[in-house]
Amino acid sequence: MSVSAYDEILFENACKEIVHIDREKHGIGTLQEKTVHAVLKQFYEPDMSHQEIRIGNYVADIFRAEEIIEIQTRSFNSMRKKLDYFLERYPVTIVYPIIHTKWLYWIDEQTGEISKKRKSPRTGRIYDAFYELYKIKPYLTHPNLHLCLILIDAEEYRLLNGWSRDKKRGSTRYDRIPTKLVDEIYIAGPNDYRCMIPENLPQPFSSGDFAKAAKIPRSRAQTALNILTYIHAVSRVGKQGNSYLYTCN
Numbered sequence: 001m002s003v004s005a006y007d008e009i010l011f012e013n014a015c016k017e018i019v020h021i022d023r024e025k026h027g028i029g030t031l032q033e034k035t036v037h038a039v040l041k042q043f044y045e046p047d048m049s050h051q052e053i054r055i056g057n058y059v060a061d062i063f064r065a066e067e068i069i070e071i072q073t074r075s076f077n078s079m080r081k082k083l084d085y086f087l088e089r090y091p092v093t094i095v096y097p098i099i100h101t102k103w104l105y106w107i108d109e110q111t112g113e114i115s116k117k118r119k120s121p122r123t124g125r126i127y128d129a130f131y132e133l134y135k136i137k138p139y140l141t142h143p144n145l146h147l148c149l150i151l152i153d154a155e156e157y158r159l160l161n162g163w164s165r166d167k168k169r170g171s172t173r174y175d176r177i178p179t180k181l182v183d184e185i186y187i188a189g190p191n192d193y194r195c196m197i198p199e200n201l202p203q204p205f206s207s208g209d210f211a212k213a214a215k216i217p218r219s220r221a222q223t224a225l226n227i228l229t230y231i232h233a234v235s236r237v238g239k240q241g242n243s244y245l246y247t248c249n
């Protein structure tokens with residue numbers, strides 16, 4: 001799915017609203033919310049009267065027209081109780097941001113100096129979502145649950161406080177600043193997970209075949225296939241040595 005020019009403009013405006021205005025006043029990392037979360041909330045619902053709405057004992061990021069939108073940047077397991085309550089009452093869309101292209105900045109805690117940016121060699125892809133989706137696997141077949149995987153480019157600021165000699169390994173992520181909308185993938189139900197299965201897989205295929213086609217570690221492919229089997233997007237059809245074999249449904 002490719003994003004429209006209109007959505008790109010809306011996203012750019014949301015970035016300006018949150019990043020440029022608030023950061024000019026307060027500096028990096030001082031908002032109560034982290035910037036990715038704040039920008040996406042502004043992008044999906046600029047009307048603040050629909051933001052941070054209490055429903056029962058929980059607060060929805062966005063509630064409008066009898067629909068809930070939750071923006072979750074990590075720790076999907078922390079959503080379970082909220083999902084138990086929300087899904088019995090309303091359709092819920094979980095928006096999960098994936099950083100497509102990342103530019104790194106390093107902050108010296110002693111001087112406050114910020115390094116020149118460096119492009120990360122890693123490119124984020126939709127398969128990165130499987131790690132978090134596994135944490136809410138029992139909810140993925142619920143008819144009221146929908147997903148929106150949004151790929152964005154971002155600048156990441158990290159503190160030079162790690163344990164390695166250059167203080168980078170094990171460092172603390174300070175904030176991420178969105179810069180560009182790359183793509184949106186909407187998953188309304190189990191059938192839509194086909195977009196998360198690589199093309200040109202042999203039939204049948206193993207987790208190794210999936211990993212090679214998706215260009216992800218085999219452990220991530222095994223997690224993906226665990227989920228895809230659970231939602232009946234693929235089926236186990238046998239074994240080859242110690243590896244299960246799968247076909248697409």
